[in-house]
Amino acid sequence: MLHTFIALVDNKPGVLTRVASLFRRLNINIVSLTVGETEREDVSRMTIVCDAPENAAFRVRASLYKLETTRNVDEVGRSEAVVRELCLIKVSAGPNAPHGLQSRTQVFELSQVFRARVVDLAPDSVMLEMTGSASKIEGLIQVLRESGYEILEVSRTGRMAMRRGAHSNKVMKALGSKAHQTVFDGNEDPDALDPMDSLPNQFAEHET
Amino acid sequence: MENVKTQNTVMPHAPTLSGAEIVWATLGGEGVSTVFGYPGGAILPIYDALRKFPIHHVLVRHEQSAAHMADGYARASGEVGVCMATSGPGATNLVTGLATAMLDSIPLVAITGQVASKVLGSDAFQEVDITGITLPITKHNFLVTRAEDIATTVREAFQIARSGRPGPVLVDITKDAQQATAVFDFAMAKPRAYRPHPMLNVVSGDKNRALELITTSRKPIIFAGHGIIQSGAEQEVLAFAERHGIPVATTLLGLGAFPASHPLALGMMGMHGESWVNHAIQNADLLLAFGMRFDDRVTGNLAHYAPNAKKIHIEIDPSEINKNVKVDVALIGDLKQVLTSIEAATEVAKLDRTVTAAWREEIRSLKGGASVRDIINLPDNGHLYAAHVIHDIWQEAKAAGRLADTVIATDVGQHQMWEAQYFRHEDTRSLVTSGGLGTMGFALPAAIGAKMACPDKDVWVIVGDGGFQMTAAELSTIQQEKLHINIAIINNGFLGMVRQWQEAFYDKNYSNSPILSPNFVKLADAHGIPGTHVRERKDVVPTVTRARTGSETYLIDFVVEKEDGVYPMIAPGSALHEMVRRPTKDPLLETSEDQ
Numbered sequence A: 001m002l003h004t005f006i007a008l009v010d011n012k013p014g015v016l017t018r019v020a021s022l023f024r025r026l027n028i029n030i031v032s033l034t035v036g037e038t039e040r041e042d043v044s045r046m047t048i049v050c051d052a053p054e055n056a057a058f059r060v061r062a063s064l065y066k067l068e069t070t071r072n073v074d075e076v077g078r079s080e081a082v083v084r085e086l087c088l089i090k091v092s093a094g095p096n097a098p099h100g101l102q103s104r105t106q107v108f109e110l111s112q113v114f115r116a117r118v119v120d121l122a123p124d125s126v127m128l129e130m131t132g133s134a135s136k137i138e139g140l141i142q143v144l145r146e147s148g149y150e151i152l153e154v155s156r157t158g159r160m161a162m163r164r165g166a167h168s169n170k171v172m173k174a175l176g177s178k179a180h181q182t183v184f185d186g187n188e189d190p191d192a193l194d195p196m197d198s199l200p201n202q203f204a205e206h207e208t
Numbered sequence B: 001m002e003n004v005k006t007q008n009t010v011m012p013h014a015p016t017l018s019g020a021e022i023v024w025a026t027l028g029g030e031g032v033s034t035v036f037g038y039p040g041g042a043i044l045p046i047y048d049a050l051r052k053f054p055i056h057h058v059l060v061r062h063e064q065s066a067a068h069m070a071d072g073y074a075r076a077s078g079e080v081g082v083c084m085a086t087s088g089p090g091a092t093n094l095v096t097g098l099a100t101a102m103l104d105s106i107p108l109v110a111i112t113g114q115v116a117s118k119v120l121g122s123d124a125f126q127e128v129d130i131t132g133i134t135l136p137i138t139k140h141n142f143l144v145t146r147a148e149d150i151a152t153t154v155r156e157a158f159q160i161a162r163s164g165r166p167g168p169v170l171v172d173i174t175k176d177a178q179q180a181t182a183v184f185d186f187a188m189a190k191p192r193a194y195r196p197h198p199m200l201n202v203v204s205g206d207k208n209r210a211l212e213l214i215t216t217s218r219k220p221i222i223f224a225g226h227g228i229i230q231s232g233a234e235q236e237v238l239a240f241a242e243r244h245g246i247p248v249a250t251t252l253l254g255l256g257a258f259p260a261s262h263p264l265a266l267g268m269m270g271m272h273g274e275s276w277v278n279h280a281i282q283n284a285d286l287l288l289a290f291g292m293r294f295d296d297r298v299t300g301n302l303a304h305y306a307p308n309a310k311k312i313h314i315e316i317d318p319s320e321i322n323k324n325v326k327v328d329v330a331l332i333g334d335l336k337q338v339l340t341s342i343e344a345a346t347e348v349a350k351l352d353r354t355v356t357a358a359w360r361e362e363i364r365s366l367k368g369g370a371s372v373r374d375i376i377n378l379p380d381n382g383h384l385y386a387a388h389v390i391h392d393i394w395q396e397a398k399a400a401g402r403l404a405d406t407v408i409a410t411d412v413g414q415h416q417m418w419e420a421q422y423f424r425h426e427d428t429r430s431l432v433t434s435g436g437l438g439t440m441g442f443a444l445p446a447a448i449g450a451k452m453a454c455p456d457k458d459v460w461v462i463v464g465d466g467g468f469q470m471t472a473a474e475l476s477t478i479q480q481e482k483l484h485i486n487i488a489i490i491n492n493g494f495l496g497m498v499r500q501w502q503e504a505f506y507d508k509n510y511s512n513s514p515i516l517s518p519n520f521v522k523l524a525d526a527h528g529i530p531g532t533h534v535r536e537r538k539d540v541v542p543t544v545t546r547a548r549t550g551s552e553t554y555l556i557d558f559v560v561e562k563e564d565g566v567y568p569m570i571a572p573g574s575a576l577h578e579m580v581r582r583p584t585k586d587p588l589l590e591t592s593e594d595q
Helices: A015-025 A056-066 A102-113 A134-146 A169-174 B019-029 B041-052 B063-077 B089-093 B095-103 B147-162 B175-179 B204-216 B226-231 B234-244 B275-283 B335-345 B353-367 B370-377 B386-399 B414-422 B443-453 B465-470 B472-481 B496-505 B520-526 B537-549
Strands: A002-010 A029-037 A043-051 A070-076 A081-092 A117-122 A125-132 A151-156 A160-163 B016-018 B034-037 B056-059 B081-085 B108-114 B140-144 B168-174 B181-183 B220-224 B248-250 B265-268 B286-290 B310-315 B329-332 B406-410 B431-433 B458-464 B486-491 B531-534 B554-559
Touching (some): A002 A081, A015 A029, A015 A056, A102 A134, B016 B019, B034 B063, B034 B443, B041 B081, B041 B108, B041 B168, B056 B472, B063 B081, B063 B472, B081 B089, B089 B108, B095 B108, B095 B168, B147 B168, B204 B286, B204 B310, B204 B329, B204 B335, B226 B335, B234 B353, B248 B275, B310 B335, B386 B414, B386 B537, B406 B414, B414 B458, B414 B496, B443 B465, B472 B520, B520 B531, B520 B554, B531 B537
Parallel strands (some): B034 B056, B034 B081, B081 B108, B140 B168, B220 B248, B220 B286, B310 B329, B406 B431, B406 B458
Antiparallel strands (some): A029 A043, A081 A160, B016 B181
């Protein structure tokens, strides 16, 4: 399954290698990794999406924390966080394309439906910019393909995630979060771990 | 990999030193008295500055040995070991030693010279990206390019090496940083505050659950791991085991953490553990894992591992929880603190040691005469067996009342397992051995480090004929430092463990396991070290006494039975109770059922 981790790390040379090397050592494939500056000069923020068994999340978090350059690690589900991706798509459209000039008009319409923006217009191509969830971006690409457009180039940033602000339980529930019970309300056990720190109870079959 | 910016303000009277001088001044401030290393171009400024500082530098014969010596020093003393090498080949030669320390969580600081910062990345002479190379085999590493960053970085390296789960830290210092000057103020170069792993957490609910499991268990076992020694929790574990009446099995690196002669001590578990220990584990209803990581050499086949047991894991590294074995309760923290807090929550009046009495009796019956059976059953045909040698070294030290003052450094292979089986370790830090990485060539340099850490102790090197030849050049270092180390070579003419596996799993195709050795006594003689060959059992004890009571290093070449094996043995993929015993006339595959 896909896990999304947000890691706050020291803004220093070589930190990216340490994080990437960790996933390599754990033999976990990184689906996407974005790094950028944050509100603090000395901290970089990484959003790491990886494909790993459900029970691997605890160990990934624990291992990320073992890196001396890691300040904070958070694993977010889709419901508790806003997850976005930026994508640039260049499609073949213009007088020489199969549908001629009409093809451009269609691309404009499609982009409106998907709330993509046209950012470049060349004689033979149109470049679209789109921000959204990964599935939405994949939806646009799919529609373009099925409409007979030739996709010349696609560049995606990979996912960025940010936990939603402090909502009431009701809102969290409405957003479909399972974590709503433990995120805010006064817990019975003050020592209790965040649910994501609690131990997994499913295990892959061990090879013999 | 990390460029550190120092922003501390400095005392007005603080001296201005060269970067090289700052290295030594900082090491001195961290309490370092001995450094193991080898000079070279990119670290020459540091070696030049050494004369101004009261730190003893041990010149080694190969940088790998420098890392092993620092490792042995750390294991024997509990202090951070320090080794040093130049750039390029000097640094890459440290790699095996760093990996050895990493796998066994040994606090180590390695300082390497690096080419000048302006030519970094240009393939300059003797340039190698050592921070890149050592990334997965160090706890952390640094590249320092400015003199003013050296003090803080080295101090941070010590803090990282010794805190939490210890490990090796490498500091790579460019030559221009060594040559430049900076104001040095040790106190102001304090590293940032130690950040404990944020997932360290003992939840009161978990503690209560653990207590409940402990009090309701009828067949509990404590697993004593290396973490006990790292945490300094020997007394707490002893008190805990005695209070609850729980038998204690040890891992290889846990040997010495719990006294072997204690009535509750079982001995070593795992691949070459004693049969009753492994049977007991398979029959137990509760495992209390104290500072150990369920290594594959300990568990055997995981699918059949301790099938009836609940498991409580006390561990300082959260990433070890549920890594190999799923546990029922995990208490993540420093073992000593966790045990103390558990004991504080225990109502002693409610404890009933008698509930586990039947279990202790059951284990004792499994034990029978087995502890000496292997030695006794060896035919007395004039041949010498390694087990005899190790047993006699132990007996001799015990008879002389030196057991508490003996440190054994073993290499890797059959003799390592025999040592673990036949030398009864009573005291913490009395065994120095490479467990996780299994590094051959470790014993001799590690013993040198251990002897320098504990000059008043008797240090024995127990090493095979193969492993000894990997780092035999350090005999020269022994003479240079005028050390008294006792060297016992278990010489069977084979890479014994390889041969045993080839015998068991490769149809006795002894591919490259017979090994030619020089005359070790003559080799020692060439270094000015006396020695002798021993071929008969009766000569073992007198020679051992001669070595121990002498004033200089003594090498004994024990010519032992060539095709002897380590038993019991769990074949890879087998469960813990499916042990192969020493082949007799009727080879016996022992299981818990036929006990």
